[in-house]
Amino acid sequence: MSLSPDVLRSLERVVGADRVSTxxxxxxxxxxxxxxxxxxxxxxxxxxxxxxxxxxxxxxxxISGVLALAHAHRIPVVPWGGGSGTQGGALPxxxxxxxxxxxxxxxxxINERSLYVTAQAGVNGTELEWALxxxxxxxxxxxxxxNCATLGGYLAPRGSGTISTKYGxxxxxxxxxxxxxxxxxxxxxxxxxxxxxxxxxxxxxxxxEGTFGIITEATMRVTKLPEVRLFRAILFKDVATxxxxxxxxxVDRLDPLVIRMYDPHSTASLVKRVLGYELSGAxxxxxxxxxxxxxxxxxxxxxxxxxxxxxRDLGREPGERWWNHRYDFYxxxxxxxxxxxYGTVETVATFDRIEAIYHAKKAAxxxxxxxxxxxxxxxxxxxxxxxxxxYDRFVLRAAPADPREARALHDRLWDAAVETSLRxxxxxxxxHGVGLKLxxxxxxxxxxxxxxxxxxxxxxxxxxxxxxxxxxxxxxPS
Ligand SMILES: Cc1cc2nc3c(=O)[nH]c(=O)nc-3n(C[C@H](O)[C@H](O)[C@H](O)COP(=O)(O)OP(=O)(O)OC[C@H]3O[C@@H](n4cnc5c(N)ncnc54)[C@H](O)[C@@H]3O)c2cc1C
Numbered sequence: 001m002s003l004s005p006d007v008l009r010s011l012e013r014v015v016g017a018d019r020v021s022t023x024x025x026x027x028x029x030x031x032x033x034x035x036x037x038x039x040x041x042x043x044x045x046x047x048x049x050x051x052x053x054x055x056x057x058x059x060x061x062x063i064s065g066v067l068a069l070a071h072a073h074r075i076p077v078v079p080w081g082g083g084s085g086t087q088g089g090a091l092p093x094x095x096x097x098x099x100x101x102x103x104x105x106x107x108x109x110i111n112e113r114s115l116y117v118t119a120q121a122g123v124n125g126t127e128l129e130w131a132l133x134x135x136x137x138x139x140x141x142x143x144x145x146x147n148c149a150t151l152g153g154y155l156a157p158r159g160s161g162t163i164s165t166k167y168g169x170x171x172x173x174x175x176x177x178x179x180x181x182x183x184x185x186x187x188x189x190x191x192x193x194x195x196x197x198x199x200x201x202x203x204x205x206x207x208x209e210g211t212f213g214i215i216t217e218a219t220m221r222v223t224k225l226p227e228v229r230l231f232r233a234i235l236f237k238d239v240a241t242x243x244x245x246x247x248x249x250x251v252d253r254l255d256p257l258v259i260r261m262y263d264p265h266s267t268a269s270l271v272k273r274v275l276g277y278e279l280s281g282a283x284x285x286x287x288x289x290x291x292x293x294x295x296x297x298x299x300x301x302x303x304x305x306x307x308x309x310x311x312r313d314l315g316r317e318p319g320e321r322w323w324n325h326r327y328d329f330y331x332x333x334x335x336x337x338x339x340x341x342y343g344t345v346e347t348v349a350t351f352d353r354i355e356a357i358y359h360a361k362k363a364a365x366x367x368x369x370x371x372x373x374x375x376x377x378x379x380x381x382x383x384x385x386x387x388x389x390x391y392d393r394f395v396l397r398a399a400p401a402d403p404r405e406a407r408a409l410h411d412r413l414w415d416a417a418v419e420t421s422l423r424x425x426x427x428x429x430x431x432h433g434v435g436l437k438l439x440x441x442x443x444x445x446x447x448x449x450x451x452x453x454x455x456x457x458x459x460x461x462x463x464x465x466x467x468x469x470x471x472x473x474x475x476x477p478s
Contacts, residue, residue: 068184081153087435121152157433231319442472
């Protein structure tokens with residue numbers, strides 16, 4: 001424990017004595033998020049760096065007080081929402097103070113005329129959704145982690161939900177933000193996102209993952225719950241034909257709610273395990289929502305495209321079954337879990353590149369690591385009018401027992417996967433964020449633009465106290 005008694009007393013004055021914890025249990029809990037590596041590390045009896053203290057503020061003023069104190073004393077600060085992030089973004093690798101924002105959980109306004117909700121950043125995703133559903137509304141950001149994630153955690157790493165293909169990523173739904181800067185100043189971005197009044201600095205906070213400050217409040221666009229949601233399953237002979245069908249639906253602007261296409265290996269393994277269908281080929285789900293007659297017309301057009309490309313219509317039931325079980329893929333007993341080693345090495349690219357990226361990554365993992373028992377599974381999950389995301393994973397059912405050996409292999413797999421994405425024109429990531437895990441690839445991703453991002457970080461956070469070592473920024477406070 002390296003915070004001085006004076007600093008601890010000052011923290012207690014800001015948030016209350018019972019809201020500052022240096023207890024061993026808290027320090028242990030807040031040393032592991034949903035990143036595979038620290039979980040494996042702990043599982044093998046090792047320890048991760050722990051925070052010196054965890055604080056539980058209840059207001060923006062308290063957060064401001066905590067950051068002002070940390071700024072004055074050069075203490076690292078790590079924002080913590082639900083801890084469901086998979087990139088190690090919330091790990092206190094340089095100790096310091098973890099700020100758990102979950103007590104900032106009030107829904108401040110649901111505006112039914114202009115269709116927006118304003119809520120504090122620590123509100124739980126599902127609780128926010130329940131409140132909106134009572135008014136016939138929805139926040140159309142449906143991540144599989146909604147039960148354990150927070151609104152701030154949706155935005156900080158630029159997440160994508162199941163229906164992002166129609167409604168956009170979390171970052172597309174946000175209208176304005178309130179944030180506390182590293183020195184404790186509280187700022188608000190303009191009230192609407194689309195204007196011509198200077199650069200869009202709100203976007204700086206989207207993807208900053210706690211390195212520029214703490215998001216304390218967000219106004220999000222909401223939408224009316226649809227009259228219908230229609231789902232359909234189609235089987236394609238291979239990835240290439242399925243990709244072409246999805247591409248045409250997107251460039252023809254059919255506005256699908258979701259297109260999800262599993263590669264043949266995922267179809268034979270994952271789809272069989274979770275949905276119980278034994279199929280060979282590429283299994284695709286297509287969904288439409290909105291007014292009944294419009295959704296039906298869009299679906300009919302989409303099915304005509306699938307038919308032209310030789311897709312076999314499996315009907316509505318398997319499509320609806322997928323929708324009803326869409327989150328089961330990510331939770332025990334059906335999800336991947338320890339002692340297996342796995343990594344979601346997802347990426348996004350334009351239509352002219354994404355298929356080549358899939359084949360290159362599959363080859364890199366299977367040819368480079370197949371002899372060790374590593375498998376490669378993939379599906380295409382979030383689509384844009386210009387391209388699609390490839391949600392792909394390496395899986396090793398029995399990871400090496402020695403934690404150092406496991407870690408070295410894990411890092412080599414990540415290097416192989418991400419470097420292949422970058423080489424073929426893909427991004428290092430589409431929606432999980434950078435965190436600690438992908439920090440080392442940021443220079444390669446941004447090239448000559450990287451020093452500009454570093455300069456922005458330096459201006460906003462001159463002492464480097466905010467979430468040091470993440471998103472590619474400087475290792476420790478100075
Ligand atoms: C089972 C499972 C399923 C998942 N499914 C999806 C999915 O479908 N789509 C998706 O996008 N992601 C998914 N994720 C990843 C993760 O849940 C999301 O990124 C989620 O939105 C993180 O929210 P959180 O509140 O748990 O954030 P945390 O894990 O607490 O934090 C994530 C990062 O954001 C920072 N942060 C958190 N709150 C704030 C704040 N208020 N201000 C500034 N920085 C902050 C943290 O410091 C950290 O860097 C999944 C994860 C799991 C475990």
